[in-house]
Amino acid sequence: MKIDLSVQHVTKTYADFTAVDDVSFQVETGRFFSILGPSGCGKTTLLRMIAGLSEPDSGKIEIRARDMAGIPPNRRPVNLIFQNLALFPMMDVAENIAFGLHRRGEGKAVIHKKVSAILERVDLAGFETKKIEQLSGGQKQRVAIARCLVLEPAVLLLDEPLGALDLKLREQMKVELKKLQAKVGTTFVYITHDQSEALVMSDHVAVMNQGVFQQMDTPQNLYNHPRTPFVARFVGDNNAWAGRVNSSDGKTVSIETNDGFTFQVLSDQSFQPGEPVDLFLRPEAMLIQPDEAIADLNRFEVVVKSLLFDGANSRLLVNPLKTGTELLIALPQNRQYDYVRRDDKIEVGWAKTSGLCFPKIET
Amino acid sequence: MNTSARAKNRNFRWGLLFFLAPVCLWLFLLIVLPHIDLLIMSFRAENDMGDMVWSLSNYRNFFEEPVYWLTYVRTAIYSVLVTFLTFCITLPLAFYITKVVCPRYQGFLTILLLMPFWVSELVRVYGWMILLRESGVVNHFLLKIGLLNQPIEMLYRDTTMVLGLVYTSMLFMVVPLISVLESLDDSLIEAAHDLGANTWSILFKIIIPHATPGIVSGSIVVFMLTLGNYLTPNLMGGKNSLWFTEQIYNQFIASFNWNQGSAFGFLLLIISSLIVWLGLTLSRQKLGKVVQ
Numbered sequence: 001m002k003i004d005l006s007v008q009h010v011t012k013t014y015a016d017f018t019a020v021d022d023v024s025f026q027v028e029t030g031r032f033f034s035i036l037g038p039s040g041c042g043k044t045t046l047l048r049m050i051a052g053l054s055e056p057d058s059g060k061i062e063i064r065a066r067d068m069a070g071i072p073p074n075r076r077p078v079n080l081i082f083q084n085l086a087l088f089p090m091m092d093v094a095e096n097i098a099f100g101l102h103r104r105g106e107g108k109a110v111i112h113k114k115v116s117a118i119l120e121r122v123d124l125a126g127f128e129t130k131k132i133e134q135l136s137g138g139q140k141q142r143v144a145i146a147r148c149l150v151l152e153p154a155v156l157l158l159d160e161p162l163g164a165l166d167l168k169l170r171e172q173m174k175v176e177l178k179k180l181q182a183k184v185g186t187t188f189v190y191i192t193h194d195q196s197e198a199l200v201m202s203d204h205v206a207v208m209n210q211g212v213f214q215q216m217d218t219p220q221n222l223y224n225h226p227r228t229p230f231v232a233r234f235v236g237d238n239n240a241w242a243g244r245v246n247s248s249d250g251k252t253v254s255i256e257t258n259d260g261f262t263f264q265v266l267s268d269q270s271f272q273p274g275e276p277v278d279l280f281l282r283p284e285a286m287l288i289q290p291d292e293a294i295a296d297l298n299r300f301e302v303v304v305k306s307l308l309f310d311g312a313n314s315r316l317l318v319n320p321l322k323t324g325t326e327l328l329i330a331l332p333q334n335r336q337y338d339y340v341r342r343d344d345k346i347e348v349g350w351a352k353t354s355g356l357c358f359p360k361i362e363t
Numbered sequence: 364m365n366t367s368a369r370a371k372n373r374n375f376r377w378g379l380l381f382f383l384a385p386v387c388l389w390l391f392l393l394i395v396l397p398h399i400d401l402l403i404m405s406f407r408a409e410n411d412m413g414d415m416v417w418s419l420s421n422y423r424n425f426f427e428e429p430v431y432w433l434t435y436v437r438t439a440i441y442s443v444l445v446t447f448l449t450f451c452i453t454l455p456l457a458f459y460i461t462k463v464v465c466p467r468y469q470g471f472l473t474i475l476l477l478m479p480f481w482v483s484e485l486v487r488v489y490g491w492m493i494l495l496r497e498s499g500v501v502n503h504f505l506l507k508i509g510l511l512n513q514p515i516e517m518l519y520r521d522t523t524m525v526l527g528l529v530y531t532s533m534l535f536m537v538v539p540l541i542s543v544l545e546s547l548d549d550s551l552i553e554a555a556h557d558l559g560a561n562t563w564s565i566l567f568k569i570i571i572p573h574a575t576p577g578i579v580s581g582s583i584v585v586f587m588l589t590l591g592n593y594l595t596p597n598l599m600g601g602k603n604s605l606w607f608t609e610q611i612y613n614q615f616i617a618s619f620n621w622n623q624g625s626a627f628g629f630l631l632l633i634i635s636s637l638i639v640w641l642g643l644t645l646s647r648q649k650l651g652k653v654v655q
Binding site: 051090104 | 548550551553554555556557558559560561564568569572573
């Protein structure tokens, strides 16, 4: 497989902090690669270095096996879609898209053909003479993408381009962007703080925090097998439960939580008895009133504090009996649990395969 | 309901009148009325008998006497040149202050730029004269380091006068340029760079189109002030670099020919309006939008 983008040990330091700390990754041709992280984690800095808008302090960036050190942004085979899109308000749609082609000195007829072809591709045929301020949010988005794609870059960089859209349009653009990427086959590097955007669209996702890649994996693996507590917390919802290890045999870990429950968790890591750990449980991992017949469940009783109705994403907020710990439990809307009311006492169970256990980090 | 609405409307109209009255009075008494008088005066001349009659002779004199219309054309061309030079100098300056320098120093640099304008124009022009005259600082310095064998007169040349005029008008260009460039989103420049534009195409395709309203409003002010400037051309240009305002002054004060003077005044008004209109048309800007 051909590698379009290769970032090797890149570091960028500002006066008092390290924005990007020894980051390495490779993106194969035609892949949708996302970098997911909270704001201020260094993902924009990383993207700007790939685009050439700033230079790394150390490390190497290669695009299609060419070293990019010292090459200004206008000579790099990458294009960046800015967070605010940065469409030129003084030009109409066609002029915006033709801007890069003109800079390359292509002929008028060729430019005209390419512009109408790309507009058709992003479903904006006939929009050539529209002014930028006449476009809706989603249309602006597509013009910005067309403006970059028309240059046929090796890699298209996207800096949270959906951030400014409202929820409904964002959901729609997510799917559209994924489809568009599959259609044109350009390598996309997408950065976002929205985990759903990253999970839905990407082939691979890197989770970044404080300038470091925490984990780089497929969306499924990130969700099901997070390798660090940060990833477990950041990707999807998770309940964290502090406790100590009772015993560990390299396969099953027995944990006593700080509020007195004892649970069994499968883990390939081994722990010292007495070691403080964090136990992570997905809301959907917990079953409400599980059948008596299911063996090997970690069962405990909880009091329902409130019902958080949110359609398919409804939750129960509960306290395990006689404790102050708060847990979120998925509440499937299949009418099976309609009887659950506030202040009810119910039993909850989870399989030992679905818990995750990490050594506690002092914060 | 209906009557109260009408009363409200009437109140509003009285309020409007109240606040507009001083402006209208000022415009009418100090601008329109004197101009009408000057216009009438410019079409009156003495006939052979010594009586004042209607006549076009004041305007005919202007076209028949080469020194008049040569000065006129010179003044217009030099004003355009001064405006253009002022723009060329202040655009990089304004760009540096708004985009390059660390935001902490922006205010400081702007104040530094405005500082000289707290001093009267007369004093500033005399400052230049102290620097540039034959026994001035620059000559003294050049003699000392041996670049010159004998002092040269730097004053009373066209170049010196243009320098003085550019210096005098810089403020009026730099302020609108700073405000218009501040509203330019940095990411537009970065996006253009990313899409393959070099420095020149960023300047001509992004920065200048965005800054056009500021450029035009600054240019109008600079052009009009330069065209109507009397002090700087008089002191720094001297007898060698005639400015049309000096011709007007001569007619009114030296020759005491108010009729000829008013004709010149109107000719100056015509050329300034004409060039401003031309500038607006060429840059496709509306006056109402530009002066905002």
